[in-house]
Amino acid sequence: xxxxxxxxxxxxxxxxxxxxxxxxxxxxxxxxxxxxxxxxxxxxxxxxxxxxxxxxxxxxxxxxxxxxxxxxxxxxxxxxxxxxxxxxxxxxxxxxxxxxxxxxxxxxxxxxxxxxxxxxxxxxxxxxxxxxxxxxxxxxxxxxxxxxxxxxxxxxxxxxxxxxxxxxxxxxxxxxxxxxxxxxxxxxxxxxxxxxxxxxxxxxxxxxxxxxxxxxxxxxxxxxxxxx
Amino acid sequence: xxxxxxxxxxxxxxxxxxxxxxxxxxxxxxxxxxxxxxxxxxxxxxxxxxxxxxxxxxxxxxxxxxxxxxxxxxxxxxxxxxxxxxxxxxxxxxxxxxxxxxxxxxxxxxxxxxxxxxxxxxxxxxxxxxxxxxxxxxxxxxxxxxxxxxxxxxxxxxxxxxxxxxxxxxxxxxxxxxxxxxxxxxxxxxxxxxxxxxxxxxxxxxxxxxxxxxxxxxxxxxxxxxxxxxxxxxxxx
Numbered sequence: 001x002x003x004x005x006x007x008x009x010x011x012x013x014x015x016x017x018x019x020x021x022x023x024x025x026x027x028x029x030x031x032x033x034x035x036x037x038x039x040x041x042x043x044x045x046x047x048x049x050x051x052x053x054x055x056x057x058x059x060x061x062x063x064x065x066x067x068x069x070x071x072x073x074x075x076x077x078x079x080x081x082x083x084x085x086x087x088x089x090x091x092x093x094x095x096x097x098x099x100x101x102x103x104x105x106x107x108x109x110x111x112x113x114x115x116x117x118x119x120x121x122x123x124x125x126x127x128x129x130x131x132x133x134x135x136x137x138x139x140x141x142x143x144x145x146x147x148x149x150x151x152x153x154x155x156x157x158x159x160x161x162x163x164x165x166x167x168x169x170x171x172x173x174x175x176x177x178x179x180x181x182x183x184x185x186x187x188x189x190x191x192x193x194x195x196x197x198x199x200x201x202x203x204x205x206x207x208x209x210x211x212x213x214x215x216x217x218x219x220x221x222x223x224x225x226x227x228x
Numbered sequence: 229x230x231x232x233x234x235x236x237x238x239x240x241x242x243x244x245x246x247x248x249x250x251x252x253x254x255x256x257x258x259x260x261x262x263x264x265x266x267x268x269x270x271x272x273x274x275x276x277x278x279x280x281x282x283x284x285x286x287x288x289x290x291x292x293x294x295x296x297x298x299x300x301x302x303x304x305x306x307x308x309x310x311x312x313x314x315x316x317x318x319x320x321x322x323x324x325x326x327x328x329x330x331x332x333x334x335x336x337x338x339x340x341x342x343x344x345x346x347x348x349x350x351x352x353x354x355x356x357x358x359x360x361x362x363x364x365x366x367x368x369x370x371x372x373x374x375x376x377x378x379x380x381x382x383x384x385x386x387x388x389x390x391x392x393x394x395x396x397x398x399x400x401x402x403x404x405x406x407x408x409x410x411x412x413x414x415x416x417x418x419x420x421x422x423x424x425x426x427x428x429x430x431x432x433x434x435x436x437x438x439x440x441x442x443x444x445x446x447x448x449x450x451x452x453x454x455x456x457x458x459x460x461x462x463x464x465x
Contacts, residue, residue: 034380036368051380088457136432137446159429174451211366213382213451
């Protein structure tokens with residue numbers, strides 16, 4: 001009897017550890033924005049307008065923690081990415097070819113979204129702060145959380161702090177759109193290398209002082225993967 | 229395209245000047261959506277995708293002008309109340325759609341102060357920031373001007389009873405307004421699936437006066453999208 005209990009305890013401990021380390025759950029990261037927030041969106045030879053939706057299907061077990069630029073970031077580099085642009089009943093879906101983009105959240109600097117190996121952490125599209133300081137005034141909830149991390153939650157409604165995420169669970173973040181190669185809008189330029197999709201090369205062009213907002217979400221399915 | 233530093237959606241006039249809009253009659257669908265907490269028929273949906281649609285006709289667009297308000301702002305632009313307003317709530321992989329009672333929810337675009345979205349009517353009273361509107365803070369929402377051009381825009385999302393709530397930071401001392409949004413329970417909207425309320429959860433409070441909204445622009449940290457589809461009669465995706 002005593003041995004049986006011990007075995008059960010050991011088994012439960014093992015399964016518990018395995019559940020967090022190897023048995024991830026399906027997750028879908030989505031970044032919503034719109035074409036008026038950027039210079040233009042060109043897919044192949046077609047310029048597209050409307051609601052922009054970047055999507056990245058992965059598994060929470062692929063989420064990693066990294067130190068980049070002296071701060072902790074969360075990222076997911078393994079998944080299937082796509083781009084959907086829709087205006088009314090017109091919808092275009094392009095599947096992004098593998099090993100080009102990743103999902104990344106930098107809670108210290110208030111940056112979340114889709115980066116690319118060819119053009120950096122801000123391109124093809126991320127949400128972050130405008131202006132010199134990252135806080136709620138300049139950066140939606142992603143800016144607010146950055147402010148809370150450094151200072152306090154005093155100036156925010158109680159639900160804001162509850163939006164903190166590590167890309168391993170459900171997420172809901174807002175911010176201003178950045179789609180710039182190499183950095184923020186002060187160094188915004190158009191990409192030298194397009195992102196390749198099954199609909200042709202994707203280019204998001206910078207122009208003028210376009211401004212716009214976006215929403216980033218993560219939805220985790222309760223179904224585990226990697227089990228029996 | 230501009231940074232709406234002074235823009236504050238202030239359809240605040242209770243005594244509007246209204247005039248018929250000289251436009252051609254064309255079917256139109258307006259869509260506005262954001263993620264938020266809502267209640268429908270007694271069920272609370274947290275962090276749900278909340279999508280409002282309004283189908284109507286551009287021939288029913290009406291020009292309004294509130295005149296200069298005590299705050300110093302003026303609201304003017306187009307609004308439409310004659311049509312069908314619906315809300316689709318998606319949460320936890322499930323969706324529910326409800327149709328608002330006729331005349332309760334309309335769409336407006338404030339060209340004088342910047343902002344657009346879904347407004348509500350209670351008798352002769354207007355709620356210009358409820359159930360879901362978008363302001364002009366670092367926003368391209370001005371592109372929706374006229375409500376007769378197809379496109380999609382984004383902005384800070386407000387679901388604020390009593391909007392505009394606050395004008396302390398930039399202009400006024402003592403402040404005008406309470407600095408807080410009112411209780412949605414005082415502005416319940418009726419649908420074919422019961423009572424509807426939407427809550428503003430993600431607010432930024434002032435650094436000048438603790439516990440009240442920063443202002444009528446950056447006071448909301450929520451963001452969302454507003455679309456106009458001229459010629460559309462469908463309900464969209």
